[in-house]
Amino acid sequence: MTDQAVTRIQVAGTAGTDPYEVLVGRQLLGELAGIIGPQAKRVAVIHPEALAGTGDALRADLAEQGYEAVAIQVPNAEEAKTAEVAAYCWKALGQTGFTRTDVIVGVGGGATTDLAGFVAATWLRGVRWVAVPTTVLAMVDAAVGGKTGINTAEGKNLVGAFHPPAGVLCDLAALDSLGVHDYVSGLAEIIKAGFIADPVILDLIEADPAAARTPAGPHTAELIERSIRVKADVVSSDLKESGRREILNYGHTLAHAIEKNERYKWRHGAAVSVGMVFAAELGRLAGRLDDATADRHRAVLESVGLPLTYRGDQWPKLLETMKVDKKSRGDLLRFIVLDGLAKPTVLEGPDPAVLVAAYGEVSA
Numbered sequence: 111m112t113d114q115a116v117t118r119i120q121v122a123g124t125a126g127t128d129p130y131e132v133l134v135g136r137q138l139l140g141e142l143a144g145i146i147g148p149q150a151k152r153v154a155v156i157h158p159e160a161l162a163g164t165g166d167a168l169r170a171d172l173a174e175q176g177y178e179a180v181a182i183q184v185p186n187a188e189e190a191k192t193a194e195v196a197a198y199c200w201k202a203l204g205q206t207g208f209t210r211t212d213v214i215v216g217v218g219g220g221a222t223t224d225l226a227g228f229v230a231a232t233w234l235r236g237v238r239w240v241a242v243p244t245t246v247l248a249m250v251d252a253a254v255g256g257k258t259g260i261n262t263a264e265g266k267n268l269v270g271a272f273h274p275p276a277g278v279l280c281d282l283a284a285l286d287s288l289g290v291h292d293y294v295s296g297l298a299e300i301i302k303a304g305f306i307a308d309p310v311i312l313d314l315i316e317a318d319p320a321a322a323r324t325p326a327g328p329h330t331a332e333l334i335e336r337s338i339r340v341k342a343d344v345v346s347s348d349l350k351e352s353g354r355r356e357i358l359n360y361g362h363t364l365a366h367a368i369e370k371n372e373r374y375k376w377r378h379g380a381a382v383s384v385g386m387v388f389a390a391e392l393g394r395l396a397g398r399l400d401d402a403t404a405d406r407h408r409a410v411l412e413s414v415g416l417p418l419t420y421r422g423d424q425w426p427k428l429l430e431t432m433k434v435d436k437k438s439r440g441d442l443l444r445f446i447v448l449d450g451l452a453k454p455t456v457l458e459g460p461d462p463a464v465l466v467a468a469y470g471e472v473s474a
């Protein structure tokens with residue numbers, strides 16, 4: 111892909127929502143006003159502290175185009191995904207006189223876009239919002255698909271709404287300022303897309319793992335676009351997770367429990383990496399997944415520098431947290447496992463001994 115090329119990936123409107131596009135390229139901000147639309151008078155740009163300059167530049171640009179634009183700065187990372195920060199944003203919108211035709215722009219990583227989308231879903235029972243993801247993880251996953259939300263003391267993403275954006279702008283230039291730890295964390299969701307649906311992703315990473323760790327790698331745009339296509343395809347058919355969308359939760363049952371246990375100091379992608387190794391072992395021990403595909407998880411995740419293990423003594427606490435996972439039904443624990451490469455399926459109520467054995471395989 112050249113710097114000038116823009117890839118447009120369609121997400122279908124389902125469950126009464128409008129279709130929208132995910133744009134991938136460079137210098138895409140000229141597209142923003144077209145997505146915001148002519149009916150908006152006010153625009154609120156929600157951004158994290160780390161992107162204060164970007165947030166203000168965006169606000170100034172929108173103001174020049176005639177919008178009443180305000181910037182709302184929120185904390186970095188998971189510290190933004192709280193009821194208190196959502197309330198702070200609601201207050202700012204109230205003080206700005208934000209109406210139903212006005213628009214929120216969420217610019218930042220997945221934590222910021224989750225929060226901004228949630229604020230948009232709840233303000234006046236729903237206003238339009240545009241996602242401008244600035245991390246790999248947010249581009250390939252968080253900003254696409256309309257899952258918005260915040261955490262509570264009891265767990266990750268426990269409060270939220272399905273509220274798709276009006277458009278998603280993935281400006282690859284944003285990735286140049288991302289630290290390597292955050293860049294690599296995003297690769298976990300890309301690798302997830304590879305295991306559940308598009309194994310070419312795995313081939314590309316395995317061919318040159320060192321190159322995959324940097325935005326300057328030769329396959330960066332392809333890896334991002336392939337992952338977005340996986341996500342767009344799934345959410346286009348099942349916005350509200352009544353079935354197929356659950357496959358996007360591969361590795362997440364344990365991951366969310368680890369994140370909570372670590373008080374959100376681990377990045378989401380790092381936790382998803384351990385969670386996928388656990389899910390692979392669960393699939394293998396349940397007699398579903400072949401050894402080669404299970405082992406491939408460790409190999410590809412380790413090759414890019416993602417973690418494979420977590421503290422062995424924490425299992426009882428993790429198990430308790432997993433019980434409130436959104437895939438649980440009553441007392442029934444449910445996991446996404448693979449029946450084979452790119453064959454995701456649900457494993458319901460696994461034998462507790464199998465769960466313990468699978469955790470033993472990721473215990474440090």
Ligand SMILES: NC(=O)c1ccc[n+]([C@@H]2O[C@H](COP(=O)([O-])OP(=O)(O)OC[C@H]3O[C@@H](n4cnc5c(N)ncnc54)[C@H](O)[C@@H]3O)[C@@H](O)[C@H]2O)c1
Nearest residue numbers: 158160186187219220221244245247251252257284287288
């Ligand atoms: N809604 C969904 O479908 C979905 C999907 C996957 C993940 N998520 C959520 O996404 C979150 C993780 O997102 P993340 O990995 O992007 O982390 P993040 O949003 O916490 O961002 C990581 C850090 O990078 C900073 N940052 C963002 N962009 C930057 C840039 N271009 N340059 C420098 N710093 C930058 C952020 O301020 C933050 O400090 C989790 O809360 C996870 O639950 C949601």
Ligand SMILES: O=C(O)C(=O)C[C@@H](O)[C@H](O)[C@H](O)COP(=O)(O)O
Nearest residue numbers: 251255257266267355358359362436
């Ligand atoms: O979009 C989805 O659906 C996903 O499950 C994608 C996940 O990568 C993402 O982390 C999501 O936020 C998890 O959702 P949750 O419903 O398990 O909180």
Ligand SMILES: [Zn+2]
Nearest residue numbers: 299362378382
């Ligand atoms: Zn995720």
